[in-house]
Amino acid sequence: MGHRTDEAPGVRSERGVPVKASIEAFVSRYGWPAHAAQRPLSIGHRGACAHAHENTIAAFRVAARLGADMWELDARLSRDGVAVVSHDDAVLGADGRRIVLAEHDAVDIARMPLKRGGHVPLLQDVIDLAIETNCGLYVEVKERAAARPALALLAKSAVPFAGLGSFDHDTVRDLVAAKGAEPRFPVSVLVRNGEDPFAAAAATGAEIIHLCWERASDDPDRLITPEFLARAARENLIVVTWHEERRSVLQRLMAMPVAGICTDKPEMMNRYRPHPDYPIDIVCHRGMNAVAPENTLHAARLCFDQGFQVVELDVRHTSDGALAVIHDAILDRTTDGSGFVAARTIAELRLLSAGMWFDPFFADERVMPLAAFFQAAGADGRLYVEVKDTDPAVTVTAAERAGFLPRVFFWSPDPTRLGKLRGLSDDVAIMVERGSFSSIMEAVDALRPNIIQYDAEHDDLGEIETCREAGLVPMIKYFGSDPAIFERIIRLRPALINLDRPDVFLAAYWIVTGQGRPDRQTIAGDQLPSQGRSKA
Missing domain, CATH: 3.20.20.190 (Phosphatidylinositol (PI) phosphodiesterase)
Incomplete structure (x- = not known):
């Protein structure tokens, strides 16, 4: 489990309010997990997309298994106006065909197998899984028209906790405007490298600034200074960061008073550390x-x-x-080959897929x-x-x-x-x-x-x-x-x-x-x- 260093919670705004206190107030207001004030929430980026096809039910199930507190996902609309979960507007089907989501009804989209495994799920199906696994949802709205349908689905559900956001400022303003009718979910503005996050928040009314700075440098966490965090607290803004898989960067981010960190690999934020009384x-x-x-x-x-x-x-x-x-002595169960292992050279074995049997996502895994x-x-x-x-x-x-x-x-x-x-x-x-x-x-x-x-x-x-x-x-x-x-x-x-x-x-x-x-x-x-x- 990640724990903040002693110095990180001590970052204070100019009015003397600890940054940690602003996170505590936020999680209390929106029902997010209380431990977010002690360590950043683990947000599975498009599920656990290092281990399953992104934005599929499999990816979200794996994220839950690996300890993610919530899942980041992308919402857009099908032809018949149903919220579906996909980062791109078109996906590759199992037969190699390009499927433009806006050209198909949701019921058909949900039946189309994807090249790398799984299907494009309905947002409702992901909400149901979040309830089942007690995980939160962090919904990035990819197209403005999807904002209110996505919010409506969350509003009528028993999802444990959630937030919505977008790169598009008009979409963010729509979500903020809708909070009068549905105040349970905070709104985030996603900020690209080079964009002023405080100006973006002021222009949209968002409460969360989501920093997408993973490509800013080899050490993008250095951009999140104590002064930056103090200003965010002073302006009543909560910080969520980009998806991060570099261990050294991730460890430094986990020591900061930020509310959440996206990652393709939730396991890196939920590492097993034996308790001294149970050193197993x-x-x-x-x-x-x-x-x-x-x-x-x-x-x-x-x-x-x-x-x-x-x-x-x-x-x-x-x-x-x-x-x-x-x-096994025989290749058939766990590879796409057949016959005896002992009858093949190691070079021949390495030509076989050792993962396709498990899931198409792992088609490139080899006998090593x-x-x-x-x-x-x-x-x-x-x-x-x-x-x-x-x-x-x-x-x-x-x-x-x-x-x-x-x-x-x-x-x-x-x-x-x-x-x-x-x-x-x-x-x-x-x-x-x-x-x-x-x-x-x-x-x-x-x-x-x-x-x-x-x-x-x-x-x-x-x-x-x-x-x-x-x-x-x-x-x-x-x-x-x-x-x-x-x-x-x-x-x-x-x-x-x-x-x-x-x-x-x-x-x-x-x-x-x-x-x-x-x-x-x-x-x-x-x-x-x-x-x-x-x-x-």
């Missing part, structure tokens, strides 16, 4: 596999970007002796060599490598050559390979499953493991403390999505949790640790995409 490291099974295709670089990077410590992956050998990251994941882990990420059919010595050597051996542990479902892993060196960290042995001491005598994995639904979790006393690291595996089970696991304080649903874990973790995150509906298991996935 998280293992993301095959990466963040509910958001991105399993065992891909995208799924792995997403985990590390959200602050999770370990990515689990599966390694198989190719015909030319390379180490490919893929779960293990070395690519060492690089993706960055300076402090770790890996849990499941050795499927590779030579244990070759697999460990790959980690050694990359200088990665201290940051990886291994397991194999094949007892012979697991034994060979243990026999290579005491420097090789291995995991064993508790259910494979009659006792902890039998596991120790057989393989001298570093980590023992307990199955949350089948093993005796009361043995965790005994595991620690034996000098072993306890890891609990739970691939389900029941918040109550996660809460029970968290209270046991295992060193590691191996999971499929980090979003549900985070919601439970914030409850157990009392870290004060707002309630957020997680996406239930039966609402997940219907992609096939092997359990083993």
Whole structure:
């Protein structure tokens, strides 16, 4: 979670009113989340458009899963005057055809599949999803005629909180004029680089100045000075910033007293930071596999970007002796190829899509060599490598050559390979499953493991403390999505949790640790995409 620095809330206007106080007054007036006065709201730009096709239901669902407080979206009208959600006036259909939205009725638009996945949704459908997931909406009105229909839909809904705005000053003035009849939603004026935000606010009556300065420089946050923020507070204006994905810039913005930050990657604003009383490291099974295709670089990077410590992956050998990251022995389930992994070279595998099966958005994801994941882990990420059919010595050597051996542990479902892993060196960290042995001491005598994995639904979790006393690291595996089970696991304080649903874990973790995150509906298991996935 992001927290402002001690100095940022101390910025004061010339009348001595802290900038923080102006944000507190704003959120109280409009029912926005109170924590906006302590840290900027995470606003998913067109949903989470780094992980799903922008402005689609999938993008908004992913944004909710990654912890976004609200979603920025673009509203315009169909031919029959219905508010639909799209940044551009024309979109590319799955068949490659250019679809001009103003030339089609809404009911037809909603049925047209898009090239990169999903459909253009109705604004009403996005409102319904925001209510379901307890997220707010930040509506950019793309054409003046859409302003009042969009406002009318919000006004008759139970959306938790919302705001509307536009680059177009006439549209902003229309929205401000409508506030007399519908005062629940603040109005924003979007400001391009080089435009005077205070003049724009004065000319339109907007209460939010939304700074679109991402291209102003490599460090555009430097333009938001204490003097700028003090003037905004003095003029009763709230600041929202551009979409930002550069970590250093984003971290500095998060330390400022601004009400919200747009981002394509909400996970970067909602990073997991273990509480000192519950110092649990998280293992993301095959990466963040509910958001991105399993065992891909995208799924792995997403985990590390959200602050999770370990990515689990599966390694198989190719015909030319390379180490490919893929779960199944056969290509059919998770690629657009067929046949055995072992019958292909790594170069041939990299020609296959490892993401199209999951969603067209990920069509360019590829089957990658293990070395690519060492690089993706960055300076402090770790890996849990499941050795499927590779030579244990070759697999460990790959980690050694990359200088990665201290940051990886291994397991194999094949007892012979697991034994060979243990026999290579005491420097090789291995995991064993508790259910494979009659006792902890039998596991120790057989393989001298570093980590023992307990199955949350089948093993005796009361043995965790005994595991620690034996000098072993306890890891609990739970691939389900029941918040109550996660809460029970968290209270046991295992060193590691191996999971499929980090979003549900985070919601439970914030409850157990009392870290004060707002309630957020997680996406239930039966609402997940219907992609096939092997359990083993």
